[in-house]
Amino acid sequence: MNPLLQNRAWHFPVKLDLAKMRSAAKLLLGKHDFKSFAGTRSYEMESNVRTLTRCDIKKTGAQLTFIIEGDGFLYKMCRGIVGTLVQAGQGKIPLAKVENILASRDRRVAGMTAPAHGLVLWKVFYERRSH
DSSP: OOGGGBTTBOOOOSOOOHHHHHHHHHHTOEEEEOGGGSOOOSSOOSOOEEEEEEEEEEEETTEEEEEEEESOOOTTHHHHHHHHHHHHHHTSSOHHHHHHHHHHTOGGGSOOOOOOTTOOOOOOOOOOOOO
């Protein structure tokens, strides 16, 4: 691990199958109830339905960058998605199970929550309103 990235990136010292991770990421695109990927909170949300328009993984050397775009995110949702994709890359979560995870609406069946190291909100897009 590059020491300059300590606490700025998640060091995961296990070989991952990038093709499996990308295939699993594609299954998350579109409009879904993402409750299975959200962290627990003491209040109920009006809706857990969100639309992901992008869920990509870019590889630069040994570094993976997860790019997740959508119309909104639940508490710890992106970290739950990344943890699940990493476990898919380890072979611990088969591709067939990803759709079942979404349908279950149960956080206990999804993968681990990735640490926040390196998590950034890059850009926010707002719709233009006509006056």
